Amino acid sequence: MLRTRELVRVLGPADRDRFIELAEQDPVVNVFADYRARLTNLDERWLGGQVWGRFVGDDLVAGCHLGANFVPVQCTPDDVGAFADVALRRRASVGTIVGPHDVVAALWEEVEARWQRPREVRASQPHLEMDRLPSVAPDPSVRLTTPRDLDLLYPACVAMYTEEVGVSPENDSGGGDLYRARVQQLIGRGWSLASFDERGVVFKAEVACATPYAAQVQGVWVRPDRRGEGLATRGMASVVHHVIGTGVAPVVSLYVNDWNTAARATYARVGFEQTATFSTVMF
Structure with a gap:
C-alpha cells in the first residue's frame, strides 16, 4: 500500500498536457475531465477541487477529478484503490461519484463502509454518442x-x-x-x-x-x-x-x-x- 501511495499525487499546471493526453485516450467518455483541465489548467484556485494522477515510473496511467464530482479518468477497477483514501479525505465536498460502471462499482466497493450512505445509486446509465447530423427535422423554434x-x-x-x-x-x-x-x-x-x-x-x-x-x-x-x-x-x-x-x-x-x-x-x-x-x- 505504501508503494501505491508514493505513485499517486496531486496534479498541477505543469501536468496539464499529460493529463489531457490521458483523457484523450477516450475523449468522449472523458469529456468532462478533459474540459475542466483545459478550462482551469489544473490550477486548484479555478478547479474548486483537485485532480490526482497515478504514475508508473514517469508515465501517468490513471487520474481522477475530485471536486463536487468524483470522476475517474482512464481508470481500471485495479486503479481505484490508489484513489480511495484521497476520495475519503474529501468526501464531505463530493456530491456525486460518476463514470464508467465497472470503475464506479469497484471504487464504491472500496469506500462504501467508510462513506456516508448515498442518497441514491444509479447503477446503469447508458452513455450515448452521435457524430452526424440527424435525419429528424430540427424544431425551428429552438x-x-x-x-x-x-x-x-x-x-x-x-x-x-x-x-x-x-x-x-x-x-x-x-x-x-x-x-x-x-x-x-x-x-x-x-x-x-x-x-x-x-x-x-x-x-x-x-x-x-x-x-x-x-x-x-x-x-x-x-x-x-x-x-x-x-x-x-x-x-x-x-x-x-x-x-x-x-x-x-x-x-x-x-x-x-x-x-x-x-x-x-x-x-x-x-x-x-x-x-x-x-x-x-x-x-
Whole structure:
C-alpha cells in the first residue's frame, strides 16, 4: 500500500498536457475531465477541487477529478484503490461519484463502509454518442437563449434539476445563487438552447462541457403539459444541429438513466447510439 501511495499525487499546471493526453485516450467518455483541465489548467484556485494522477515510473496511467464530482479518468477497477483514501479525505465536498460502471462499482466497493450512505445509486446509465447530423427535422423554434430569457429559463432549469436529481438546487447554502450563476454562464457561452410559448419554456437543453473532440449535453427537459408531442425529439435534433453544425464539437454525448424508457426512445429516434455504461452514486 505504501508503494501505491508514493505513485499517486496531486496534479498541477505543469501536468496539464499529460493529463489531457490521458483523457484523450477516450475523449468522449472523458469529456468532462478533459474540459475542466483545459478550462482551469489544473490550477486548484479555478478547479474548486483537485485532480490526482497515478504514475508508473514517469508515465501517468490513471487520474481522477475530485471536486463536487468524483470522476475517474482512464481508470481500471485495479486503479481505484490508489484513489480511495484521497476520495475519503474529501468526501464531505463530493456530491456525486460518476463514470464508467465497472470503475464506479469497484471504487464504491472500496469506500462504501467508510462513506456516508448515498442518497441514491444509479447503477446503469447508458452513455450515448452521435457524430452526424440527424435525419429528424430540427424544431425551428429552438434557439440559443439570451440574458433576456433568464427570468423564464431559470425556473425551468430548477424544475428539471429537481425532477432529475430529487432535490432542488435552491437548497444549497447560497439559496440557489450558484445555480442561477451557472445558468447565466451557459447562456453567455452560447450553450443554452430552448423554445418558448406564452407560458414560458417548452423545451430546453444545455451543453455542459465541450472540447475539440466532443460535447456533453445535460438538462434535457420538456414542460410536463407539453409532453407527448414529439418536442423532445425535434428539440434534441436542434441541439445536435447546433453542436455539430456550428462547430462546437464533432460528437454529441450524454448519459441517461436506464429506467427512463421515454428519454431513451427519444435519443434513439434522433440517432444516438450507446457506446458505454455509466454509474452515478449520489449523496
